[in-house]
Amino acid sequence: MATTSIVRNEDQFCVYRAVESQGTRVLWELTSACNLKCDFCLVEIKRRHLPLARALEIADDLIAVRVDKVLLSGGEPLLYPGIENVIRHLVAHDILVKLLTNGTVEHPAVFRLIRQSNSIEVSLSIPTVDADEADRIFVSKGALAKIAGTIEALPKARLNAICAVSQLNVGRVGEVIDWVADAGVPCISLTDIFKDPTSPGRFRDDCRDLRIGQDERRMLFDLIGRKRSQYRGRLAIRTTQFAVNNHDECLAGRSIFYVDSMGLVLPCTITDNRDWRNTASRMRVRNAIAFYRQAISGAPESSCSAHLASLPFQFGTSGH
Ligand SMILES: C[S@@+](CC[C@H](N)C(=O)[O-])C[C@H]1O[C@@H](n2cnc3c(N)ncnc32)[C@H](O)[C@@H]1O
Numbered sequence: 537m538a539t540t541s542i543v544r545n546e547d548q549f550c551v552y553r554a555v556e557s558q559g560t561r562v563l564w565e566l567t568s569a570c571n572l573k574c575d576f577c578l579v580e581i582k583r584r585h586l587p588l589a590r591a592l593e594i595a596d597d598l599i600a601v602r603v604d605k606v607l608l609s610g611g612e613p614l615l616y617p618g619i620e621n622v623i624r625h626l627v628a629h630d631i632l633v634k635l636l637t638n639g640t641v642e643h644p645a646v647f648r649l650i651r652q653s654n655s656i657e658v659s660l661s662i663p664t665v666d667a668d669e670a671d672r673i674f675v676s677k678g679a680l681a682k683i684a685g686t687i688e689a690l691p692k693a694r695l696n697a698i699c700a701v702s703q704l705n706v707g708r709v710g711e712v713i714d715w716v717a718d719a720g721v722p723c724i725s726l727t728d729i730f731k732d733p734t735s736p737g738r739f740r741d742d743c744r745d746l747r748i749g750q751d752e753r754r755m756l757f758d759l760i761g762r763k764r765s766q767y768r769g770r771l772a773i774r775t776t777q778f779a780v781n782n783h784d785e786c787l788a789g790r791s792i793f794y795v796d797s798m799g800l801v802l803p804c805t806i807t808d809n810r811d812w813r814n815t816a817s818r819m820r821v822r823n824a825i826a827f828y829r830q831a832i833s834g835a836p837e838s839s840c841s842a843h844l845a846s847l848p849f850q851f852g853t854s855g856h
């Protein structure tokens with residue numbers, strides 16, 4: 537059976553989505569280029585990306601090591617010139633593709649492909665539903681109207697909204713949830729601001745300084761509880777990175793991997809990765825994945841572990 541994402545209320549530390557198969561998930565940052573300029577963005581600017589032939593080799597490697605789900609991200613992945621070919625190649629080999637887009641780039645060919653294939657899901661960034669505030673957060677004019685247009689162009693059942701919660705938008709999260717529910721999108725993921733502290737962010741050394749405070753966290757989770765009741769059966773609300781749950785398990789380097797825009801494989805997006813970078817720098821993707829699977833038996837040393845230890849509260853239940 538084809539892999540699909542689970543759509544349900546849940547609070548997890550890990551930003552990688554659950555899949556029914558609990559299979560191998562890869563976040564692949566196809567390009568670091570972007571048309572927007574979010575201040576909280578964790579993506580390091582690299583100013584180059586791989587030619588399509590190399591990207592297709594990477595796709596071949598992901599197919600060869602039997603990956604179940606690839607999250608195609610960026611930067612803005614719809615700016616990668618070969619995006620359509622990469623998606624087609626992965627989907628043709630039964631890999632579930634999740635496109636993580638800011639929703640402001642129109643790409644008719646890819647949108648057509650998404651409408652045709654149940655193996656493609658899309659996550660759109662929606663940090664606010666106030667048009668002026670959206671322009672301030674994205675540092676671009678007319679972003680919200682473009683996102684609304686993208687939602688209309690795509691099959692709603694396969695959409696997910698991502699709202700990164702920061703000091704810039706914490707007062708607007710309730711409105712974002714209402715807007716997403718009214719738009720007929722079945723799931724929203726709220727995520728705390730995170731970053732591997734050993735690599736630079738896009739515009740600031742550490743974007744985690746935009747995180748919300750303790751009181752705001754408590755108020756946010758009260759709001760989430762109310763909204764889950766209000767939209768039961770219509771909208772799933774997921775949270776990631778805010779706190780640890782007793783069923784959380786780190787699978788970085790075993791069934792979770794991160795491929796950067798130069799084709800370097802790391803155990804996870806936010807794993808404290810300097811040593812791994814050196815180790816895997818010359819390995820091709822299939823060899824690096826095989827290496828990690830053999831070398832990593834438990835949760836690897838990571839920026840998560842430091843963060844986990846400092847968390848002020850833990851969830852006792854899964855928050856359904
Ligand atoms: C890095 S972006 C790449 C894809 C696309 N450009 C977009 O914005 O959706 C993927 C997701 O990460 C979120 N994000 C960016 N920086 C973040 C940070 N420091 N902490 C948490 N989420 C972040 C974005 O809001 C977006 O939903």
Ligand code: SF4
Binds near residue numbers: 570572610661
């Ligand atoms: S979060 Fe996404 S849209 Fe915003 S600057 Fe980063 S890559 Fe671009």
